[in-house]
Amino acid sequence: QQQVKQSPQSLIVQKGGISIINCAYENTAFDYFPWYQQFPGKGPALLIAIRPDVSEKKEGRFTISFNKSAKQFSLHIMDSQPGDSATYFCAVQGGSEKLVFGKGTKLTVNP
Amino acid sequence: EPEVTQTPSHQVTQMGQEVILRCVPISNHLYFYWYRQILGQKVEFLVSFYNNEISEKSEIFDDQFSVERPDGSNFTLKIRSTKLEDSAMYFCASSGAGAGINEKLFFGSGTQLSVL
Numbered sequence: 001q002q003q004v005k006q007s008p009q010s011l012i013v014q015k016g017g018i019s020i021i022n023c024a025y026e027n028t029a030f031d032y033f034p035w036y037q038q039f040p041g042k043g044p045a046l047l048i049a050i051r052p053d054v055s056e057k058k059e060g061r062f063t064i065s066f067n068k069s070a071k072q073f074s075l076h077i078m079d080s081q082p083g084d085s086a087t088y089f090c091a092v093q094g095g096s097e098k099l100v101f102g103k104g105t106k107l108t109v110n111p
Numbered sequence: 112e113p114e115v116t117q118t119p120s121h122q123v124t125q126m127g128q129e130v131i132l133r134c135v136p137i138s139n140h141l142y143f144y145w146y147r148q149i150l151g152q153k154v155e156f157l158v159s160f161y162n163n164e165i166s167e168k169s170e171i172f173d174d175q176f177s178v179e180r181p182d183g184s185n186f187t188l189k190i191r192s193t194k195l196e197d198s199a200m201y202f203c204a205s206s207g208a209g210a211g212i213n214e215k216l217f218f219g220s221g222t223q224l225s226v227l
Contacts, residue, residue: 036154043115043202043218044154089154097144097167098156099216 003027004092006102013109019077021105023090026071030094033066035075036101038087044101047088048075080109113137115219117203123225124193132188132222134203143186144204144216145178147171154202160186193226200224 004025013019023033034049050057050064050073057064063076077084090102116135124130136143145157158168160178177189186205190197200221208214 041220043204043220045218046215049215097142097159098169099146099154100156101154103153 003100004090004102006090006105008105009103010106011108013080013107015080015082015109015111017080017109019080019084019107019109020074021088021090021107022072022074023092023102024070024072025092027092027094028071030092032093033064033073034091034093034099035062035064036089036091038089038104044089077107080107082109082111085109113217115203115205115217117201117219117222119222120220121223121225123227126195126226127192130190130193130224132190132201132203132224134186134188134219135184136186136203136205137207137217138184140205140207140217142166142206142208142214143178143180144206145188146202146204146218147199148202148221149199157188157201190224193224195226198224198226 004023006023035047036044037047038044048059048062048064050066052068055066061078066073085108087104087106089104091099093099118133143160146154148154156169158172158178159166175191179187200223202221203219204216206214206216
């Protein structure tokens, strides 16, 4: 059972464009929704996270939009830069120690 | 920023052999985790550890796996008899408070385990 579905699998964006990655989840018990960024050869690093009591959270060029009724959340990267090229994972957590990760989105930002 | 350190970065072993993967979590952290990532796939939870005992484990974490905090700084994952399907990148992570209350998780750079 796939607890969180992430799309797209890969994404190519031009420098300065907006990158949008989506995740959908099933279990309404989840109450923490982080996004992780992973560069090749490195571990995942927390980028930004949201809790279900807000619909949007912005940190610099990164924004999470959260739709509780649709059980969806998305990551928006504004003014995408080549240095943003990485794999992005959404994750969910609730009532448990473990993070459940999506399958990842490989983002390539062309100069 | 403080870092989680993992050694070795690469480990090659023969099927059936025991391996120990080592981690030094961030010094004032209390909660420790192992995750793994098979090449090109998602990151999967293996086990969480707090107060010298396992607090949660996944179905992947069977009797072949064990964890230990042998001293005040190290956290180890032992695979008793490795299988081909254990080949993966293993990530150690730590947090100051339990991930269950949404504390930030810090991941190490991983140990790439190859079982031949």
